[in-house]
Each structure stands twice: as structure tokens, then as C-alpha cells.
Amino acid sequence: MLEYDDLIDPSLLPRKGKYLRYYLLGIADREGSFYISIKKQDNAKFGWVIDPIFKVTQHRRNRIILELFKRVLNCGRIIEKSDQEDMLEFVVDNRRHLKEKIIPFFTRYKPIVKREEFLLFAKVVKALDEGKHKDAESLKDLITMLYNYSNDRRYSLEYILDEISFRQDRLLRDHKPGT
């Protein structure tokens, strides 16, 4: 485990990288979050964006855990949590890193209690990678799926779908040939 010796005395870590990864799985399965925010964003094609973020939150005194995530997953950044100054967050929101690092990691090291949450997250990252958000109907389907999973969200589903349809109509009108 010499690859971590700038972070921590390697004798304090599990003896093999694979064991460390299962240890981190245990941490992530409780304190990690596969969060998908739905944000109003006026300059987006349909006014709304889907933004998947993987996060692990820890008290400042346990920063080492977040450093290990950053090293093992080889992406992300560690930031202060905006509303709680004693808390730090390891955050990965870069779409390519989610696709190439986070999804493969947790496909191999499978969450147990956060299994469904992760599967949904992986599905959404894949859909965005395929450009599904660029088509109004697919975007509406994705957002509806997210609300079916949990509707503990700021805006009502109806409000979002109406807004997307409004922008969709306007785009169709503006691009109608011959007008």
C-alpha cells in the first residue's frame, strides 16, 4: 500500500488494495450519496437539466477517508460543505468521471443498501451519455422516472413537464419550415 504513504502510515490500511476498496464500499454504502438533482437552467435547451453527483460527506477530522476515495477512484475533489463548516465532501460531478470511474467502481464493488439508488444513478448517467436529455420526450421520461423513485423535490413534476412542453412547442414553431 505504498501508493498511499503520503496520506497515511500504510500499516494502518488494509493489506491489499482490494480490501481497501471493500472498506470504502462500506463507507459509501452508508455515507455516500448517488444524488440526481433536477435543476432549472434557463439557457438549457428545454430549461431544465438533470445533474448526477456522487458525494461522500465526512467530518473534517476524518478527511483521510475522503482522500482515500479521491486516490482510489482517481477523480473528484474535496470541498467544504457550504452550510456546515465542519463537514467536508468528496464530490464527483464530471460526467466523464461518473461514467468511466464511479459507475464501473460500484458495478464491481456493489452497494448493498444503496443498490437501487445506484442502479437508478447508473441508468441516468448512461441516458445522459447517450444524449437522451437533448430530446424533449426522453427528457420528460427521465424526469418522470426520477419522480417515481422519489418526489421529495423542490418543484412539482407537473410544473417541470409543462415547462419542457412549452419550450418544445416554441422550438418546433420557430423551426417550422417555410415560416
Added chain:
Amino acid sequence: MLEYDDLIDPSLLPRKGKYLRYYLLGIADREGSFYISIKKQDNAKFGWVIDPIFKVTQHRRNRIILELFKRVLNCGRIIEKSDQEDMLEFVVDNRRHLKEKIIPFFTRYKPIVKREEFLLFAKVVKALDEGKHKDAESLKDLITMLYNYSNDRRYSLEYILDEISFRQDRLLRDHKPGT
């Protein structure tokens, strides 16, 4: 992982027992507690007892995690948390189980952030196993050590030490030969 197939679909678990144990280490390193309570107990020799307890707390919906701890550690029980009805606790307080199951497990699967807490816990379990609490001076040393580690406790150290000395004097007086 057929030994768990009455609890969970084995395909949802890590492929090897060792990996599952590192996963549980990750959980315990955040949500486990190596707690040592110091309790007033009038019928104890010196009026005070030291009571080490290993606990893992989880929401009722994640009961599977506690079942896995119980199965892997082969001891303990799962109970409702008295003050929060949605929470469950896996609890090991039996002294022999602490000595023969919990301490060896975490000596092999080493906590990273709870390292010091665990080392103190192991030290106290060992001292109690050696009967250190049966001697007033050793009991006072143990309690003083625990307060040096953390004094976020109900009674002041001075109060406890005074009470133990009082009982110690009374025992010496009552047993004085020739009186």
C-alpha cells in the same frame, strides 16, 4: 456466500467472506461505537462499574446490515433503540464475546478513523478480563484513563474517585483484623 442465503440473495453480497468483512469494517468505522460506560451500581464492590459495549446503529430499513454483523461476528443481538423507534442496534456487551469475537475481529480488520477508540476499548476489555476492576487502585486508574480520553460524561471524575476511595476505606475498616 451460501451461509447468508436465508438473509439475502447471495449474489448481492461480495463474492468472498473476506471482502464482506472489509465492507462491514467500513460500516463499523463510521457507524459502529466502541463505547465504554461508567455506571453507578450500588451493589458493586466499589459502587461503580465499567461496562464496554460494541454497537452498530442503523435505520430499521437497513436491518440486513445488522443481521450480517450478527452472522459474521457470531454473537450479539439486535434490539430497538430505546429513544428512536425507527432505529435498530446491533449490541455486544457480553464480556466473553467482546474478548473472543469483537476484539480479534477488529484486531484483524483494523478501524482507520476509530483506531484509537478501538485500542482503548481493547485495553479496557483486557484489564477487566484480568480482574483489574476488583482492586480499588486499578479501578481508579482505569476510570482516570477513560476520563483522560474523553470527559464528556455524566459524573465528574473527582466525584467517582472519592466514592471509590470511601468504599475502599470502609472495606479496609470492616476487614481490619482484631476489630
